[in-house]
Amino acid sequence: MADVYLNGKFVGSVDEPLVLMASLKDRRRAGTLDVNVNFFYDDSADAVYVECMRGRLRRPLIVVKDGVPLLTDEHLRKLSRNELSWSDLVRQGIIEYLDAAEEEGVFVAFFPEDLTREHTHLEVAPITMFGLTTSLVPFTNYNSAQKVNTGSKNQKQALGFYAANYPVRMDMDVNLLHYPQVPVVKSLMHDIVEYEKHPSGQNVVIAVMSYKGYNIEDAIVINRGSIERGLGRGSYYRPMVAEELRYSGGLVDEISIPDKDVKGYRSEVDYRFLEDDGIITPESRIGEGDVVIGKTSPPRFLSGMEQYSLSSETRRESSVAMQHGEEGVVDTVIITENSEGNKLIQVNLRDHRTPEVGDKFTSRHGQKGVVGLIVPHADMPFTASGIVPDILFSPHGIPTRMTMAHLIELVAGKVGALSGRYIDGSVFESEPEAALRSELLTLGFRDNGLETMFNGETGEQFQVRIYVGNMYYLRLKHMVANKIHSRARGPIQLLTRQPTEGRAKEGGLRLGEMEKDTFVAHGASMLLKERFDSDRTTVPVCSSCGLIAIYDEYKKRAYCSVCTDSETSLVEISYAFKLILDEFKSLCIYPQLKLVNRY
Amino acid sequence: MADALKEYEALLPSGLVSRMVEELGDKASDSKVKSVFKRLVDEYERMKVHAGESVGIVAAESIGEPGTQMTLNTFHFAGVAEMNITMGLPRIIEVLDGRKTLATPMMDIYLKRPYSQGQDIKKIALSVKETRLKDVAAEISLNLADARIDVAVDDARLSELGMTKQGLVSVLKKEAKGLSVELRKELLCFKAKNKEENVNEVFKLKEKLKEVVIKGIKGVYQVLPVKRGSEFVIITAGTNLKKVLSLPFVDDTRTVSNDIFEIEAVLGIEAARQAVINEVFKVIENQGLNVDIRHLMLVADTMSAAGRIQGITRYGVVKNKASVLAKASFETPIKYFIEASLYGEVDKLTSVVENVMLNQPVPVGTGMLKLVAKHDEGK
Incomplete structure (x- = not known):
């Protein structure tokens, strides 16, 4: 006896749960049960769960019977002739949408070649496993998972062409890229989402080399000529x-x-x-x-x-x-x-x-970096054939991050640019690296992407060959112009007399608790005092009652409002401390200052 | 040689002097001894902490910074369930906070020869492990008619422990308080001595009975003999240092518990101080980090200065601070301000935090000393 739950509520029980499952499946595929219903049998709990509520994440799979997919070449022909649509296939039970629970009970083949009699379903395309932005990363399957993740996240921050009606929209914080380009290395998803209508990057020539230390720590060096010709302009x-x-x-x-x-x-x-x-x-x-x-x-x-x-x-x-x-x-x-x-x-x-030092750029593989130097066109290194790269990318970012797709895209982009065609970089279905390399060889370049290069400043040939190719680069919305901030003096808060906080308020840069500790650790007592002088005040303190006295600016005289006729002495303290003394007084606590001559 | 040493002996700790003498040997000439010791005194003076050095904050930063790099919070032994050791930052926090109940209390039991060479090691280990009645019981049933508890014993388990039924009965007579024990056929029969016929009471007694320790040391719920270097050591989960130290085969000079408070109770405050150092250092070493042990010594000194172990919390050493403002700047400021205003406390502003608050020079480093010069009015 297996319990049956409908949308999580107990509705009854059956003797033969597997028979029920089979009949539900048949009825859904025959069209007598709605295609949005999913069901699954949990043998450990001996329960059948039927779900038809909204809000379940589902994905399409091709139904397989006896090791043969129901989707035939005939269907594909009809699809291409527009005689059949996707929803027709779903209605006919050739393609099924499964939710997370039902997916547990099926056996899915990746490619048609892998099919056996045990398989129940076949992937429509490997790309359906990934989300929209993740699918926009070319050669995804060659990257470490973490970098695929950051790569797809970075793409969301890229400058691009976000809406055609931007001149009449009043959106907050908008960035536009002036000369967006369609990527040479694409994936299936680029076609599906019509990426050519709203691209968000540019194809650049990139050389993997260091340049006088200006691209250490993930920085990049940009060719000034390229910027003047419109690279990254927004x-x-x-x-x-x-x-x-x-x-x-x-x-x-x-x-x-x-x-x-x-x-x-x-x-x-x-x-x-x-x-x-x-x-x-x-x-x-x-x-x-x-x-x-x-x-x-x-x-x-x-x-x-x-x-x-x-x-x-x-x-x-x-x-x-x-x-x-x-x-x-x-x-x-x-x-x-x-x-x-x-x-x-x-x-x-x-x-x-225009791009400036400190602006952020990235490839599509999470290889983000900041502009470290903008070099005049004449001083950039150049290849034997006279190509001057737009960007110099440091090789040190590769080994630990294992972004192999970054390296493959570079060669693929080079092939695409030389042969004048788009390269397919879809996940698990991309053009094989070996084919790209042999094509590069026929195009008259070394198949490993290396080229002899020359120092732009001296004209000398480099001792090593440099990895040069074309890549799709994105400019990210984090720009120095929006973030640069410094202050020597400026506004203070009314209550505490300490500097305001934040760039918008022209605030100070806080020397925090742990930073303070380093001053103490060095024994730099006087320096520490000076650093915290921003709210320094001098107040008269009554020597008999120990409260802060009043200074009369007209009579040029300090007096205590409690004792009236007592001695006062001037004490230098932080205003924040004066404030807490006042707060104590408001709580009926008497904070008495006992003054002693320090010397 | 003795003459040459005379002037340096007072300047150096005696241990250092004797070690250096040993190192030099008998044949060293007086002039050589002199030059060596002169150098030694210089080095010794150089290594001393200067007056006004902020040792506390330097120690805090030296322990705190590597703490940010610590990974792996537990350590497991292969094949033994319920044997994992809290390591890494959680363990350091546990020690420095002075927690009374540990996440994983454990002991390293060192053995005397010949047991340390592996003789009867398994038997010894098992004899330390606590065994409760429920572990040897095949069945426990309630005889409600006679208000009696019948326990069927698993003979195989019992012989594994090297016990007989008669032996078990005599142990239970001692350990099962308030119950009378009787061996009837194959069953152990228990009856409440003070004639409680109430079913609920009998049920409660049954639950208590299950937990009666029949063999081993109470608190030690898992044992694992391991080879450490050339000898065998028993690692235990659960501690009972006092009882373990009294066992005849245990090397009581080296056996330790990781429970600081247990060490304090059994061996005293100095041992507890050393235990704090050892426990923290063990973690730091285990993580492959490098912290000078003197930082840990300072922390351990602070924790044991009161004559008992105090954690570095608002209930522990922070409570002992002289300054109201310093206490308030740590945690629960309102509590300390109320206390201070009720008792009219005075803050002498002698430490760091208070002076930072008031924007006064802190009394460390360059702020330690005050120099007053007499100003000559141009005479």
Whole structure:
């Protein structure tokens, strides 16, 4: 007696579970049971599970009977003539979708050649085992699993052509690649997803060699000539939004050039790009602090007579302006209204981004690296046939990571570029490496991809041959321009008087607890004190009650508000400590400072 | 030679002097002895830690940094179930936290000759391992009518342990408290002495009876004889140092437990201090890392300074800190602030953390000393 569960709920039991399974299977394939139903017999629990709920991950397989796949050449002919569709095959029970549970009870052959009588199913194509982005990695089966994973993750961060209607979209943090190319080395998935309509990389000539140590630690060296010809060139878009909000009491925001007597007025130059309607002119080149949309808001708290005299004096400035370190060109200006009927201004900002030192690039195999040096075209090494590589990739990243596909793609790309055709790099079904190499030989190159190269600066021939070929390279969205940050002095927090945190707020770079420990370990006591001087204050302390006294700036005199007539002495402490003393006092704890002369 | 040594003897530890004398031999000339010892004193002085060196933080960093590279948290013995040893970072944390209950308590039992050469090693090992009644029982049944517990004994298991039924009965008479034992035919019959007829009570007694130790040492639930170098050692899971040390075949000079508190109770605080050093060093060595043992000594000294082992936690050594602010900066600040305000504690600001908080020079290294110069007003 086997229990039967429908969607996890007990519905009854059967004597012959395998007979039930067989009949369910037959009925699903005959079309009397819906194709979305999956079932599976767990012999350890002696239970049949039938599932027809949504949310199960399923994948298609070709049904095999007696070692022969049900999908025949006739079906394929009809498919190519458009007389038959995929859903027809599913409906006819030739292709089945299995969920994770049902997959446990089947025996799947990888290729038709492997089929035996025991097999119940055949893979449609090996690529169906992988996800979308993973399938975009060429020669996947030659890579270590971990690098396939990172390789597919990296592709999601690549600059590309994400949507054809990008000029009218107001997406946040958009990156576009100016001259995207279709990869020479493709996989089946590139065709399925129509990758040629939205490519996200470029085919480059790559030489596996070091260059004066500028490509150590995964860095790459880029040819300046290639950048000038458009390699990795892109645009960065960022929208800025302002809305005319309505407040209680009939008060509204106003989008216009603010009056000079408005509270918080910037300076006249900051408003110089605004037109009469308070909105910036398209195509104006703006930088830090420039106002994009001029706006004033009513005062936050209405009091007394102000309510009736809403002159510009009481209004406050609330313009949208460029943040610290930002620059760019105004791209699109859209004036519209939002769902509540308020006036809404959206300004899209564009910034041209050419590759610079520190920008991130990657191949499709998780071999990511940062630009270490941009070399003039003339100084780049060149091959005997006069080819100058676009990128110099360090060989030290290969052995530990075992990205063999990276090396194979290089040769495959070279063959593709020389013979003028696309190379198939689909998982388990790619063009064999041996065939690619012999083709490379017929094209007049060494079959191992090595070439004699010359030093671009001296013209001398290198003592070794260099591995040169073509690869598909991606520029990733992590760019120095968005991340560079340093500070010597700048804004502080109101409460603690310590530097603000984060690049957007021009914050300080924190010397943390463990970093502090290293100063102590070195006995660098004075240096440590100096490093933590950012919130240093000098306060008068009452010598009789031990509380922090008050300094009267008019009388130039310190006095204790408790003892009034006592001595005070100036003490240098961190403001954070003064703050915690105040917090103690608010908790009715009396923190008394007993002063002793230090010397 | 003795004359030449005189001026250096006071400057060096006696052990070092005698070792060097041994090394030099009798034939060394006075001038050579002098030059060697002069050099030795220089080297010895050079190796000393300077005043104001932040030994604590250096020790913390020296142990903490390799800790980030540690892998493999347990170590297993092939073929023996329930024999795995906590190693790596979890073990270090366990020792330094001063945990009372260990994840894997264990002992290394060294043996006296000839047993250390492998004689009767299996028998000895088995005699140490605790055996409970349930391990030799083929069947335990409740005779509810007579409120009696009947135990059928597995004879094969019993003879494997080298015991007879009579012997078992006499052991049980001692160990099974509150029960009377009787051998009836093949069955061991137990009855409660104080006439409890209640079924529940009998059932509870049965459960207790199962766990009665009939042979071996209580707490040692697994044994494994292994060859270490040229001798046999018994590794155990579970500890009972006191009982094991009293066994006649055990080499009580080398047998150790990995339970620091057990060592403290049996052998005293100095042994416990050494155990802390050994246990932590064992892990570090096992991981192939290199940490100077003096860092561990400092930690062990701190942990045993109170005369009992204290962990480096807010309940242990941190509690003993003089400074309120330093204690509060570790864990549970509110607790320490409330305590300080209730008792009116005074913080003398003599240590590092407090001074960092106040932005004062920390009293280590260059901040240790203060130099006051008299300023001459241009006279």
